[in-house]
Amino acid sequence: MKPVRLPAAATNALPRWVLFALCLLYILPGLIGRDPWKTDDAAGFGIMWTMAHGGLDDWLWPHIVGLPAADKGPLAFWIGAVCIKLFGSMLGDAGAARIATAGFFLLGSLSVWYTTYLLGRRPEAQPLRLAFGGQPEPSDYGRTLADGALLIYLGCLGLLVHSHSTSAEALQVSLVAFSLYASARLFELRTWRAAALLGLALGLSVLARGWVLPLALWAGLLVLASLRERSLLLKLCAVVLPIAVMVAGSWILACRIVRPFNSSPYDAWMLWNYQQLALPSWDNIRHLFKNGIWFAWPAWPFAGWAVYAWRRQYQAPHITLPLSFLGISVLLILFSGHSEESILLPMLPPLAILAAFGLPTMKRGAINAVDWFSVMTLTTCAGFIWLGWIAKQTGWPAQLARNAFKLAPGFKPEFSLIACVVAALATAGWFVLVHWRVSRRPSVLWRAVVLSSGGVILCWLLLTTLWMPWINYGKSYAGVAKQLAEKLPPSQYCIDTNIGPAQRASFAYFGHVSFAQFDNAHCDYLLLQDNNGRKPNAKTTNPPSNAWRLLWNGRRPSDRDERFRLYQRVN
Incomplete structure (x- = not known):
């Protein structure tokens, strides 16, 4: 028996302008008014900048003004370089490169939403029919689940910094979400066009950050199809794989023909890919559990509940498909040759989608517990951000002010009226949201995650408005x-x-x-x-x-x- 029983009133979708505004509030702060930072952000920008001001050799062999950097792949840097070419004169080269970063984020967000919508309107995912009618329509149910998945995706703590950097990782996580969308279309439509779209997604992922993850995802889909949809095996082998190879091989072929700098980046690129794999170790397991708990919050509790609640329908595509992507991502973390945060990113899109299907089955007490945890934790964080900013501007509290200036010697505080007004409006909006959630007690499915995602967006907005000059001072060269x-x-x-x-x-x-x-x-x-x-x-x-x-x-x-x-x- 299905675990979901819902009235139509519980599937009221968020207005599209609200989702769009949330996405803009999420991505724009952190991209505006700063320099390239001392992370992969500056390194990625350096490759884009070198390409934009160089020739064909610079585009084929990614490098940072002479330092070879072809290990991850060229796609993200090609896109950033094109943005610099088009918009650099208006926004500056650094600002123009971040247009690509915003595009990567929007691709990932749209892919998460549409994947959940496609899976949520399938017959296997529908709630039980009520005795006297009144159950939601499949499309309404799918849209509400998709809204919840997007809110969960925006609320994932591990996505915040990486989605705002000019790096290959920002594109990779979005292409994982796009591959999930293409896979959902393939399992639903079973057409050659859907298979070609999946091949394109995997091929672009190879160009973005190597072949290890795309090859593993293709192998996982092959296993899933052999267990559930044998008719898709031919399409996966005869269409998906060849198209992915052709898309990824176009760069290698061009390098073989042109031979940039009288050589080829192929050997260095392949070596980097081989180095991504190693035998499982205790360090990898510890890294997964130590960092994954906060990195994937609040998605993993809802995703875990979804797997348990739908255990009797374990063969349903809305569970097996994201769970397959999640399982492959976890396996690659365990078999990774490097313990770094970026290897956790591919988990987030399937976790967010899987978590959305846990929302209809969550008990009211569990939802309230998550809400109150989010309210208390994120409101406290926002309060400390405000208090630290006041200390930085006025010198009170004295200890906080000393600590802030100790971490950034020589920094001179700046007051921006626009930043202060934006931060104040965002804080007021947070209290309005909390009051609406507590007083109205809405029955819509996404009520369980609206405070988590809203609070994360608030804290990020406060940091990137009130504290941006201080952060930029400490991270800029x-x-x-x-x-x-x-x-x-x-x-x-x-x-x-x-x-x-x-x-x-x-x-x-x-x-x-x-x-x-x-x-x-x-x-x-x-x-x-x-x-x-x-x-x-x-x-x-x-x-x-x-x-x-x-x-x-x-x-x-x-x-x-x-x-x-x-x-x-x-x-």
């Missing part, structure tokens, strides 16, 4: 890049260096520093980066005193470990 540029001649020089991708991109963009390219064998300047607590490599040792002369040393005020030293060769 703009200041130290300009200091370095003042010590260099205006032109006709090159610098050999050991600095990382984010630093290289920032120095090239902000300071117009000319680094050694692929064909530079001899440079008269050497820029070294030392990091306390790290094992030094060959280039972190001091150059011989009789061959190099120290010109400059500096660091960012907010980073006590990182230090840069510039040397000039002595003739």
Whole structure:
């Protein structure tokens, strides 16, 4: 027997303008009014910027002004470079590149919504018919579930930072959601066109961040089809796989023909893909449970309940399809060669979709518990953000002010009336939302997650308005890049260096520093980066005193470990 029994009144969908406004409130803060940051954000922007201001070789072999970076794939950087070409003169190169980031997020959000809608209107997912009628229509039920899935997706804590970075990971998670959508269409329509769409999605995913995840997803769909829909096996093997190979192979073929920089990125790209796989280890298991609990909140409790509630209908596509994607993502985490946050991202779209099907079966007490936990936790977080901002502006409370300035020495507080008004309006909107939820006690399905997602959006909005100057000061290399540029001649020089991708991109963009390219064998300047607590490599040792002369040393005020030293060769 199905676990869902609902009246039509419980399936009132959110207005489309509300969903659109929530998506804009989520993605726009954090993209506006900041520099590329000391993360994959600056490194990804560096590849896009190099492509946009380079030639065909730069587009085929991704690199950061001479530092090869073809390991993950070129697709995300191609899109960002196109945005820089089109909008760089209006928004600046950094702002134009983030148009691509916003596009990646919208692709993922739309894919999560439409996948849930397709699965939610299937006969297997429909609630039991009521004795005297009044049950919801399939399309209304699907739309309400889709609204809930999108709210859960927006509320996932692990998505916040990664969805706002100019990186391949931001595109990869969206393409996982798009692959889920294409798979849902294939299992529903069973047409050659749907199979071609899935092949396109997997092929683009290969170009975005390697072949390991897309190949695993294709193999999982092959197993699922062999158990449920044997008629799809031919389409998966004869259409999906060849199209994916052709889409992904187009880049490799172009590199073989053109041979950018008289070589090819193929070997480095394949090596990076092989390094993504390793034997399972206790560190991977610990990483999954230690970080996955907060990374996938609030999706995993609802998803776990959905699997339990629908256990008697375990073969239904709305359970098996997202559960297959989730299982493959977890397996790749356990077999991963690197313990980093980005490997957890592919879990989020299937978790959000699966969690939506747990909403109709949740008990009122459990829903209220989640709501009150969200209200208390997120309201407290918002209060601390406001209190810290007041301390930063006024010096009271004194201890909070000292801690803020201790983390960012030399920072001068800035007051923005627009940011303050936006933050105040968002906070007022949060209290209105809480009052509506508590006083009205609506019966709609998405009531269980509206406070979780709304609170996360509120806290992110407060951070990226009230605290943006402080965060940008601590994560930007703009200041130290300009200091370095003042010590260099205006032109006709090159610098050999050991600095990382984010630093290289920032120095090239902000300071117009000319680094050694692929064909530079001899440079008269050497820029070294030392990091306390790290094992030094060959280039972190001091150059011989009789061959190099120290010109400059500096660091960012907010980073006590990182230090840069510039040397000039002595003739």
